[in-house]
Structure formats: structure tokens, C-alpha cells
Amino acid sequence: MSSASTSSAAEPRRPAPEPDGHPGPLRRAAATVRDGLRATGAALWDSAPSTEPLLADDPRRWVRRLPVLVAAGFIAILIPVTVRVLTHDYGVNGAVAGALGVAQSAPLLLAVTRPLRAWWIVLVADVVGAVVTMAADPGHLAPWTAVTIVGYLVLCCALALREGRRTLLGIWLVTVVAGLVLGAFRGAASQDTGLVLTVLSGAVLLLGTLLRERAEARRRLVEQETISEAERAQRTLLEERTRIARELHDVVAHHMSVITVQADSAPYRLRGLPASAEEEFGAIATSARESLTEMRRLLAVLRSEGAHGERAPQPGLDRLPHLVEATARAGIPIDLSRPELAILRQLAEVTPAVDLSAYRIVQEALSNVMRHAPGARTEITVTLDSTHLLVLVVNGPSTESPGPLESGGTGHGLVGMRERVRLVGGTVDAGPLPDGGFRVAARLPLVPKGSGTA
Template identity: 45%
Template sequence: MKSRSKSEPAPFNAVRVVVSYLFAAGPLGSGTWRWRTASTFALIGPGSVPFALILLVSQQQMLFYDYDIAWGVLPALATSAAIVLARFRPVEAWALVLASLAAVMVGARFIGWQPWPLTSPNLMALMVVLFALARDRRPWAGVLAWASYFAVGTVAIWASNSRLVTIVSDPVSNPTPTPATDSLTLGALLGALAFLIGLTVRIWRQGRARVAEEERVAETERHQRRLLEERTRIARELHDIVAHHMSVIAVQSSTAEYRLAGLGEEAKAEFRSISGQARESLAEMRRLLGVLRSEDEAGARAPQPGPEALRGLAEAVDRAGTPVALRVGGLPEDLPETVALTVFRVVQEALSNVVRHAPGAATDVEVAAVDGRIEVTVVNGPPPLAKLAGHRSAQAGGAVPDPHGSGLGLVGMRERVSLDGGVLETGPSAEGGFRVRAVLPIEDRSTVEESP
């Protein structure tokens, strides 16, 4: 919706901002609203300035000519002000409605066929304010407001019956001995209906807010779960790398006394101690790995891939219909295994995102060593429209192609890159595609490994 308002002409957007002050079509000063059912009802709802002006004119004319109240502009102003104020302060607006009702009750002298003391504009204001009270305040506030109206109406009927207030009416058009009874009863029924409608709107809004909050919490939990799953996956893969090095240490230390001549007993004992600690560490890591691995991964012992596997990955994606141009060069032969694995996973996840979100888009992958660091860049262009339409149809049918990666996308890439002390940059490209760039340090790694 925001993007729509930004694309609209400035004068049109300014008109929408002005209209937002005239009635409750949207937040004050906002041009993001659009015409809908709620906007239509807002024309006669709380805060509607046009509706308030209509009631002001009609109430003033009615009180002056039909009720013989020379100062009728004052209760008319109270009635119209209550409509506008109901949008922000419905309790104060209700006080204005009662004040206008009391003014008509005391000041009217001749009513002819008109209702008394609840005039037609007052009835409209009463319903609007009771609706606003039930919608924006706690239910007991609306109940007390309706009860206060009932109390004022009871006083008006008592005053009319006791002749404390003298009202001259037309016996033909208004033969009721107590003219207050009919109008006040009608006001009580319609006011109760407006209160119930406002209460229904309040309950509906609260339900929507709770659903939105639950969705937000669920999305946060899903993100955290995905993050933990990716960290667990990284831990499993790092185990395989570390276990290889620990195995080498264990073998070398256990065979040192046979391979190296002239070792004293203390040196042999030291090598035996190193061998024992290495084997104990391997056993602890295997026990930890048994907890981290899921049942279907219990027997997985495949070697971890590195940059040498990128060629096959690019060819597989290319065969799937997404052309990939791969350039790998200048990588050192003694590239750390964790960095090598991260390079492969970043490219794998980036290509997986291209297949999922931009099928058929031309993609450039570049991996190179620059100034003591590895730079991985994956840039794709916009997808062909035909393939994008087919991809969306496949998504609608539930067949989303996902032949590569873990499906964790940016979350997994960011975790892996930060683990190696690198930096990940992602965002749209100027050509309408997407760009992923990771920078991984390969020199002076002691600082990275010792940092907390």
C-alpha cells in the first residue's frame, strides 16, 4: 500500500491527506488509505466533519423555527462538535450530547409535530457517540453512557408529566400527552443497537490484532528454529572437519615413538598422553554428533565439499534451466577446510535462491582470492517472464523446484560467513536481479579463532 501511494501524483496524495482529517478514512495525515467499506461508513461515523456540518445546520434551523429556541445555535454546536470529538475523545463527546439534549428539554416552547426532547440530529449524534464508546473504550463506559441517557430521559418524562416543563404541541399531529416518551424510547433502542454494533467492531478488531500478534510470534519462532537448525547443521559439518584433524593428531602422536629415534621416556609418555587426549576428544565429539544428527543422517559420513565441487554444482543448475557462468581462480592450495566448505555452501544457497525465486535468470558466480581473503560473488539478472509464470504455476500446484541447498537461504549463509569471521552483503542489483557477496579472511586467522 505504501508503494502505491508513493507512485501516485503528489496533488492526489495531498488530497487524500486532507480527506483523512475530514473523516476517519485512515490515520490522520496519512495518504495510504483507499476507498473501501470502512471508508464509506466513516462518512457518517465518528470524526466526520461533513456529517457534523450537516447536523449543525439542520439542528440550528430546527431549533430556531420548530422549537422556538433563539439561542439554538449553542446546542447545535454541541451536537456537531460531539460528532467530530467522538473520533478522539468519545467520553467528552457523550457529555456534549447530553448537554444538547438538556438544552432542548429546557429551552423548547412549541414543538408542533417534532419529537421532544430528542431531536433527529441529537438522535444521530447519540448513536454515533455510543458506537464510538463501545468501539474505542471498555464496554462498561458505553453501558454507563447509555444508562446516563436513560436517566436524563426519565427526568424529562417526569418533568413533562409534572408540568415543570411546559411544551405546546399540535394535538392533531402530536396527540401524545407525554411527547418525551416516544422519542426517548426510540433513542434508547437505537442507542443500544449502535452500542452493540460498536462492541462487535471492537471484538473483531481485537481478534484481528491477536491473530496478527500470533502470526508475528510464530514467524519469529520459525526464524529462530531455522537459525538453530542451520547452526546444528554447521556443527555437524565442522565435526567432520575437526575429527579429521584430531584423527591425524592421534595417529601421529601414537606412532611417534616408533617413527622417531632417540626419544626419551618422558617424550614417549608425552606423545602417549597427546594420543590419549586426542582419542578421548574424538569419542566426545562422536557422542555429541549422535545428539546433533537426526535419524536419517546417522550414517552420513560423506566428505565435505569445497571449491572443487562448484563446477559440478553450476552444471547441475545449468541443466535445470538456469544458465550459470562460473569463474574460480587464484585460490590457495592450503585453503582452510572450514573456509572451503563455507565457499561451497554460500554458492549453493545463492543458486538455490535463484532457482526458487528467479528461475531461468542468467547468473554469474565468481570465486577469487584477493589480498588475503576469499571473495564470493553471485549475481543474477531478472528471470524470463515465461519461466517466471511457469514457476508461479508450479508453486500454486505445490511443486516448487528446490534441487539444491538446505532451504535456509540468507540465514544459513550469514551464520556460516560470520563463523569464519567474514562479511555477507545481500540486496537487489541495479539490473533488477539479486546480488550476494561474501568476504572470508584466510590470513591471520588466529584472531578470528580466538575471538569469543
């Protein structure tokens, strides 16, 4: 036999690696178990303590105080019961029984803020108590007494409400190992309680984990719904502002067109103008035309989302009779107060922005009546005082069941009304009435804020 073959025979046989170079299934399983035990140990030793009490996030005051009250109640019951059981049933010295009762029960108050730290203390105390009871009287329940099991289960409830799954798994595994090791030294005549604590602690930890995760999922869902509602309200507001901007484009474009025509025709209407004046009018006309071009580009941006807007001239208060007639045909009885001739002349001098806003407010109010109070009698009042245009829309309670929502409005109801009123510097008051109806009252300045007077 050659030397090469001798040395190869002397070497220990190693498992052949798999064809792809990865370790075999046994090695992978062992590595998984090793990593799991290492992570569990790290979770038990390195878990950062929390200083916030259990249920501290609950808005109800009595719920926030409940963990402390429950822990104090169990401590007040378990300490004297533990002392009595250890002294009378197991014959343990009174001083030792008192120390064990305090060590096993008092940490429940610490568990309100630091359940994992309390568990370490209780675990050591329970193990010492098991050794003491088995040495004093090996014929009774072993290794855990009934009082020990109750206190440990209460502590498991606090742990399940605070710690993660990996930490809770490590706690349960330590409980199982401690029960098996101590159970091996119990007396033959004693009844084994290690299995009881193993099953009950596992059930409590599992149930508490499920309840906590369900509560966290509901809390995250509420937070997400709150965020979505805020985003939806913001999107509605931006859409309404964009809609108003598209409508006001026609109003502003009309004024710019008038400026352009007046500036272009000034040299022909006004004879004898100096050359400098004609150049000034020409510059004004050029600037107005450039402004109109930029406004068309702005309108194209506002309509880029697919909203094509209305091509017809924007309506005003002079269109109210037509709006009332169309709404009445839909089954809404409406009374429109008609202003006197003098007021009509004043209405003719209302700025286009106020005129359009007043019309849209009435339109949205009637649209809401059709949606939410079909068949309700509605009264529309338009009046003027020295400085403001007053618009009042009042409807009574519904006489029919609400049908499918109509889309006759141009905006988003009260949001659109408030934005239009804010645009011209007015105020609006909208709300339900005691009889079940609804009231919308708008007060619009005849001269919007920030505008000059001739």
C-alpha cells in the same frame, strides 16, 4: 387441632426447593437480571477514564487528528442550530437556549478522550432540554428535538469506539428508560421521538462495536503474524547454525584424528626421545582421543532432532566441477572460471572451514537459481587475493516459469550463506540486479578470525 399443626398453618408457605438443593428457575433468572444491572451500573459509574484520544494508535497523522476535527465541526454546527431551534420553534428564552446548546454540544470535544464522561454531561443536558421544550411548547417533537438526536448519535459513535459491550448496553438501557419516562409527559399533539432515538442509538452502538472488535481482531492477527514471523526467522537461524555445526564436526574431527596419530607415532618416528617427552606425547594422544569422544557426543545431540546428516566427507572447492556438471544437467547453463595452476596450489592451502563454506555458498546460490530463475545463465568465479578467497555467483533473468521448489540445497538460502560467512569472519553481498538477475558475492579470509598463524 394440635398446637403443632396450628403453628405450621400460621407460617407462610415457602416454595419448595428443588431436589438437588439449587434455587428454582425464577430465582436464577432474577439473580441473573440483578447481577446484570449491578454490573452495568458499575461499568457506567466506575469505568476508568482513558486519556488517550480516539484513533491515537493509527500511524497516519491525519487519522489521529480526525476525531478532534470532526468533534469541532459538529460543535460549530450544533450550537447555533440548537439555539435557533429552541428560540424560534419552541419559544425558549435566548439565554436558556444558548446554555442548553453549549451543554448538549460542547462535550463532544471531551468525548475524543473521555467519551463516557462526556455522555453523562450530555445525558443530563438532553434531559433538561427535553423538560424545557415540553414545558415551553408541548405540541412539537418530544421529548427529543432533531438536533438533540443528531448530537447524541455522534456521541454514541465515540462511545462505541472506546467502551466495552457491557458499558454500551447500560448506555442504551439508560437511553431507553429516559425516553420512556419523558415520553409519558409529552403533549398529546406532539410527535414521539423517543422510539427514534432508541432505535438509532442502538444501531449506532451495535455497528460501532462490531467495527471496533473487527479492527481489534485484525490488529491482534497482525501482531501474532509478526511474532510468528520473528519466531520462524529465529528457528530458521538456529536450524542453519545446527546444520553448519554438524558439517564442521567432520572438519574438526579430522584435525583431532591427525593429532592423535601424530602423538601416538612420535616415539616410533623420533628416535632417542627422553621418557618425559614420550609421556607428554602420550598425554596429548589421550586428550585428543577424549576430545574426539566428546565431539561424538556433541554430534549425537545435534542429530537428536531426527536429522541424520551426511556420512560422507564434507565437500570443498575441488568438488565444484561435479556440482556444476550436476546443475547443468538440470537445465541451468553455467560458466565456471577455472583458476590457474598457481592459484590452485594456493587453494589447496585454504583452511577446511573456508573451503567448506565457499562450496556451500556456491551450492546454495545454484539452488536458488533452480528455484527462482530456472534456465537463467549463471557465471561462477573463484579467485584469490593476498588475504581472501573471493566467490562470485551471478545469474541472469529467468527464461522459464518457476516450477515446483527443489530441495537440492543444504540450508536456508541467504540465511545459511550469512551464517557460514560470519563463522569464518568474512562478508557476503547478495541482491537483485537491474536486468532481473541476481548476484552473490562472498569474501572469505584465508585465515579465519581468531586463529593463530604458524
